[in-house]
Amino acid sequence: MKLALYLPNFRDKVTVSEIVDLAHLAEELEFDSIWTLDRIVVPEASDRQELRKPFGFMKEFPLALPVAARGEFLHGLPLIPYLSAITKKIRVGVSVIDTPYRAPGVLAAEIATWDHLSGGRVNIGVGTGWMPEEFEAASAGHIYERRNKHVIETIEIMQGIWTHDLFEYHGEFASFPKCGFGVKPVQKPHPPIFFGGLGVPKIAAKRVAKYGLAGWIGIQDTPEDIAKWRTAIKDELEMIGSPRSIDDLEIASMLFFDITSEKTDQTPNGKLTPSMTGTPQQLTDNLRRYKDAGLTLPLLWPPFRGVPTAKTMVDLRRLKEDILPKVQ
Numbered sequence: 093m094k095l096a097l098y099l100p101n102f103r104d105k106v107t108v109s110e111i112v113d114l115a116h117l118a119e120e121l122e123f124d125s126i127w128t129l130d131r132i133v134v135p136e137a138s139d140r141q142e143l144r145k146p147f148g149f150m151k152e153f154p155l156a157l158p159v160a161a162r163g164e165f166l167h168g169l170p171l172i173p174y175l176s177a178i179t180k181k182i183r184v185g186v187s188v189i190d191t192p193y194r195a196p197g198v199l200a201a202e203i204a205t206w207d208h209l210s211g212g213r214v215n216i217g218v219g220t221g222w223m224p225e226e227f228e229a230a231s232a233g234h235i236y237e238r239r240n241k242h243v244i245e246t247i248e249i250m251q252g253i254w255t256h257d258l259f260e261y262h263g264e265f266a267s268f269p270k271c272g273f274g275v276k277p278v279q280k281p282h283p284p285i286f287f288g289g290l291g292v293p294k295i296a297a298k299r300v301a302k303y304g305l306a307g308w309i310g311i312q313d314t315p316e317d318i319a320k321w322r323t324a325i326k327d328e329l330e331m332i333g334s335p336r337s338i339d340d341l342e343i344a345s346m347l348f349f350d351i352t353s354e355k356t357d358q359t360p361n362g363k364l365t366p367s368m369t370g371t372p373q374q375l376t377d378n379l380r381r382y383k384d385a386g387l388t389l390p391l392l393w394p395p396f397r398g399v400p401t402a403k404t405m406v407d408l409r410r411l412k413e414d415i416l417p418k419v420q
Contacts, residue, residue, distance in 0.1 A: 093383050093419065094124035095412060098187065098346050098393040100401075101171060102129040104163040110401045111166065114394075115175055117405050118182055121412045125183035125215055126175060127391055128168035130190055135225040136161045144224050148290050148311060152363045158396040176210035185215030187309050187346060187391060188288030192221055192242045193230040196249040196266050201273040203283065204254060212278030216250075217309050218243055219288030235265070240295075247285065247303050254282035286344065293324035300341065301328040307342030307389070312363040315378070315385040318343060322386040344389035350399055351375065351407040368392065372415055379419040 097118040099111055118126050137143055138156045147153035159165055168186050175184045189199070207214045220239040221227060227236045235242050245263045252259045254277050258270040277283050284306030289296030300308055308321060326338035347368040356370040358378075367378045368390065382390065392411070394404040 093379070093387065093416075094389050095121075095416065096125040096127060096344070096389050096391045097123055097408065098127050098129065098391040099171075099175075100394045100396070100404075101166040101168055102131050102159055103165055103396055104160050106164070106166055108166070111171065111175075112178060113405065114401065114408075115179055115182070117408060119179050121408060123182060123412075124389060125185055126179075127185045127187040127215070127217070128166075128171045128175075130168040130186050130188060131157075131159075131165065132167070132190075132193060132226050133229040134159050134161045134163060134165075135223075135229075137225065145222055149222050150290065150312070150363045152361065172206050172214070173209050176206065176213065179213075181213075183213045183215050184210055185286075186217055187286070187344075188217035188219035190221035190226075191218055191246040192227060192232045192235040192239050194246075196246040197253065197261075197268065197271075197273065199246065200250040200253040203250070204273070204275050204277045207277040207279055207283055208275055210278075214277070214279070214283045215286065215306075216283050217286040217288050218246060222290075238264070241265070244299070247299070247305075250285070251282060251303065284342075286342065289321070293321050294328070296321070297324040297328035300325050301332050301334055304334075304336070305341075307344060309391070310345040312347060312365070312367075313345040313387075314360065314362075314365050314367060315381040315387070318345065318382060318385040318387045338386075342389045343386050344391055345387060346391040346393050348395065349392035349407070349411075350395050350404075351410060372410065375411065376415050376418050379415065383419060 099114055100106055115126050134157050139161050141154050141156040143155040146155055172184055220243045224236055227233045242265050245265050249261050249266060253273045258272055260270040286307045286309045287296055287299050287305050288309045322343050329336060350369045352370055356366045
């Protein structure tokens with residue numbers, strides 16, 4: 093099991109210096125990767141818990157985001173070149189890029205440049221997005237009902253641009269003649285692509301298997317959820333006769349992380365189960381369960397509020413130096 097840090101760029105208030113300190117610590121502790129969150133807007137309706145859909149379509153969550161509409165959060169994609177410049181070895185990624193907010197060809201070309209700026213350390217998470225209000229704010233409201241098709245076209249266009257000197261595409265959301273898009277990524281054949289899936293495992297599994305993606309990323313999954321997703325992807329790989337096995341893929345999940353002095357209630361409660369929020373012994377026990385279930389890359393997600401970054405940094409060091417050795 094490797095460790096990844098989900099940087100808290102999506103908060104009511106976060107400073108660049110906090111992001112820098114966390115990125116440097118993750119690299120010092122030899123984490124596998126650091127990731128940013130892609131969020132364009134927080135609708136004012138969220139402050140009243142009146143979003144049209146629950147956070148991430150997750151039924152356990154309210155019709156609200158954990159950040160206020162007037163929150164001063166940092167956008168995830170512009171951070172990637174900066175993080176690439178201030179680090180040397182750790183991988184950098186976005187989990188996940190909501191593809192309907194971007195033109196696929198432009199996104200592919202920019203990611204290829206990111207890969208050069210990082211020296212070949214970029215990971216890419218892609219997903220459909222879930223918030224109608226955000227689609228409208230990103231001038232993509234007309235795509236909302238067809239967002240699943242958009243992410244598929246984006247994957248096809250990215251892979252095509254990254255592996256061909258000239259590439260053309262004719263689809264529902266993009267249609268262009270043969271063009272060159274500049275540099276190819278440093279990583280061959282291209283940067284690892286992860287699919288973000290929160291709904292039906294079989295659908296996400298089909299995409300991971302069909303397009304040869306590097307892995308899957310979930311959110312607040314219990315060990316039982318991880319086992320279910322892993323099995324779905326394994327079955328799909330076998331069904332299409334893929335030369336890859338499930339052990340070749342990363343199975344990741346974004347997990348709320350905080351080390352507490354008192355035990356937390358670990359009663360199963362779906363996505364609200366605080367599996368990575370608890371005492372050192374609770375985290376040790378849960379990491380063992382995650383490892384047995386097949387989780388290969390926990391993305392540790394610091395609290396949105398109430399916990400200073402300085403404490404999170406202490407917690408990350410404790411996790412890596414004191415807790416993880418008891419799990420491996």
